[in-house]
Amino acid sequence: MFDSLKCADIPNFRLLIPPLSEQKAIAAVLGTLDDRIELNRRMNATLAALARALFQSWFVNFDLVRAGGGQFQDSVIGMIPKDWKVERFHKHITADRGLSYKGEGLRDDGTGLPMHNLNSVYEGGGYKHEGIKYYAGEYREKHLLNPGDMIVTNTEQGFDHLLIGHAAIVPERYGPKGLFSHHIYRVRHKPSSPFSPHYLVELFNNPRWHYWISGFSNGTTINMLPMDALEMPLLVVPPDELLKKFTALAAAVHSQVEANLEQSRTLAGLRDALLPKLLSGELRLKDADTPVVSS
Numbered sequence: 001m002f003d004s005l006k007c008a009d010i011p012n013f014r015l016l017i018p019p020l021s022e023q024k025a026i027a028a029v030l031g032t033l034d035d036r037i038e039l040n041r042r043m044n045a046t047l048a049a050l051a052r053a054l055f056q057s058w059f060v061n062f063d064l065v066r067a068g069g070g071q072f073q074d075s076v077i078g079m080i081p082k083d084w085k086v087e088r089f090h091k092h093i094t095a096d097r098g099l100s101y102k103g104e105g106l107r108d109d110g111t112g113l114p115m116h117n118l119n120s121v122y123e124g125g126g127y128k129h130e131g132i133k134y135y136a137g138e139y140r141e142k143h144l145l146n147p148g149d150m151i152v153t154n155t156e157q158g159f160d161h162l163l164i165g166h167a168a169i170v171p172e173r174y175g176p177k178g179l180f181s182h183h184i185y186r187v188r189h190k191p192s193s194p195f196s197p198h199y200l201v202e203l204f205n206n207p208r209w210h211y212w213i214s215g216f217s218n219g220t221t222i223n224m225l226p227m228d229a230l231e232m233p234l235l236v237v238p239p240d241e242l243l244k245k246f247t248a249l250a251a252a253v254h255s256q257v258e259a260n261l262e263q264s265r266t267l268a269g270l271r272d273a274l275l276p277k278l279l280s281g282e283l284r285l286k287d288a289d290t291p292v293v294s295s
Helices: 007-012 020-060 063-067 197-205 207-214 240-280
Strands: 072-075 078-081 085-088 093-097 113-116 133-135 150-153 155-157 167-169 178-180 184-189 222-224 234-237
Touching: 020 063, 020 197, 020 240, 150 197, 167 197, 184 197, 197 207, 197 240
Parallel strands: 113 178
Antiparallel strands: 072 078, 085 234, 093 184, 113 133, 150 167, 150 184, 155 222
């Protein structure tokens, strides 16, 4: 037997409806929370666009060199600024494939280790928090990663190259240790390399570089990106000081984006907890103008 609800009974329900003044106060409080969440979303979109535009300007268009009257030289991959180098990627990075996990090890209750996976990266790049999984099965030390590591997708259904080869930085939200699935690579810069995760993530997500890298993918129904696609390509290596300057700026952007996301997460939780209490009258609002969120 299951309880059922007849449509004819609905008009007879008795509902507790707050006074109009209370309704307006509730709407004002919840609206303030929603406005701040939306402001954080727009701010993060702007910050991400600025980081990508700065990378394009400095390291693809060479605008700083051109503005300063710098000279250019021919190279095996075209004209580049004088004294910049061209080297193979394997000199700068190491790449590892993640855990081939078993379905019975997946957990919906947040137990086990966070496992970053194919759904943890947006099309076009950037970390997708909604895609996180948790895993309580067996794994090896080589399948672990740290916050701040970069992940790169190596699998895609279809051949549009919307996801494959794009990158994201693992956020701190999920703790000091996590796993990564076999559908992504963990990419780390070597100690001798001037590159950083913040530089590399913009490099992989830059349209020109992504077009080059994703061209190495192959497959029939499932598109796969081989390890060689990350290690063999030639790339331009800018001066160390310019890389350090960009890393400092991009790291600050990344920190602000993560801080905004955490604030929005907290505000959404507060909103969802307040709503039923306000509607039921368990909590009352005396003044709709009472500030809820500070700027």
